[in-house]
């Protein structure tokens with residue numbers, strides 16, 4: 728299925744999409760390409776910035792793009808998992824003070840654009856840290872692959888990722904996942920009823936084919952993309968919460 732067929736499918740049964748990009752740290756040609764794309768298509772973007780890797784070139788560039796909202800991408804994007812496990816920075820026992828300091832750094836650098844949303848590196852985070860997030864001042868979380876959750880805090884994930892990770896090399900960019908496999912991810916999210924569906928890019932990790940695919944999909948489906956502010960600012964409405972609680976307790 729190509730991007731035009733996707734457009735027809737979304738015209739038949741519209742589902743909201745949203746856009747997140749990870750691993751921003753400094754002004755690079757790839758980041759400029761990303762920001763220009765968002766501005767040209769008028770699609771708001773949640774940009775996940777790594778506070779400890781950020782240099783002084785990033786804030787002035789990002790400030791020129793008012794459709795960009797900034798989230799916190801962990802602290803230093805450092806792996807603390809044992810070698811036998813998948814990469815994870817926010818493991819059990821991670822120092823919450825470091826998270827808080829990273830958040831303060833981003834708040835100071837992006838006073839207009841920072842949103843108190845945590846995007847855990849590699850989309851992995853220990854459950855105990857999630858429980859602590861509201862107390863640390865976070866309003867929401869965004870990881871990968873799941874449905875919207877409201878407890879212990881609002882969580883809205885990404886689902887479609889055009890990069891083929893785990894190809895055994897650390898060199899960037901990584902190869903494109905391929906048109907059919909990436910579209911299959913999108914269709915799976917659509918069929919499973921994910922609402923909204925998160926389109927996840929990595930400006931540093933994408934090769935030319937992944938860029939072209941992302942540009943086509945974003946352009947064709949642009950009127951379905953919603954502002955992350957509209958998604959993340961919406962507090963859970965009492966009725967939904969009550970319904971969830973009732974479901975958990977077996978009433979519904």
Ligand SMILES: [Zn+2]
Pocket residue numbers: 749750800804848849
């Ligand atoms: Zn990352």
